[in-house]
Amino acid sequence: MKKLYAILGITMLMSVAANAQETTWSGNIRDIVERKCNSCHGAESAPEYQLFKREKDTWLAKGQGMRMDSYSHLVSFVGWPNTGALMRRLDDGKSSKEGKAGNMHQYLGATEEERQKNLTIFKAWVGNWSLKRWPDSTKEELNGIKVKY
Template structure:
């Protein structure tokens, strides 16, 4: 029976180590989000529509758009605010050297920020880490269906 289980992993190219190390929202992202993001993007924060209506007021209160659930958070990855998490958390290597405005909050030092950024990238999908929006804006083209299909965001 045990040999059959190992054979299944071998046939499908799945290693036990990679299966155990899979980045998920519950195990990895939620705790990181609670530590680094919840003060400004928690349950007391406004939903995106309300935030946009009175952005200056909410920013003065140190509140950004609400992201306190899995469903709220992936809203800023896939659709309708496609790529917002990637643009905000990016270290600048994908945007001509300019880090996103939330990158600094990923850690106290560059090493911690890079570690936490890589965790987000693994969760979204390294090949899916795109700064594109749903619709083209300026010189940045819209995200493609192929890029959207690469998004992982495992719960």
């Protein structure tokens, strides 16, 4: 009986430890977005995606991107309908054939060390870090996306 309790106790501790280290929007990603992204992608400065798309040149001339300041906004650039867009923009080039970093990678931090740290957190949150667009993504690749709240 003591062995059973010991096994149950160890299993529970391992479960708690695994959940404590889980990367989530509310526990990890929101803070990075607030610090590094909201000046160009926040509610006060950025339009909804469809408005940005319709008036892209105007918004880009202002140095603004589309709104990505909430979980629901950001997830659409990971999964669907804009599959892989977040990954293509934040990637450091190690996942691309050309080896070129995404256009938003530079904003992940003031130093390469900080950028790599934040990129690692984003990769853990996304799960399946793929630069592929919707039509090129397989069901298995899409199922590998985590993006937990």
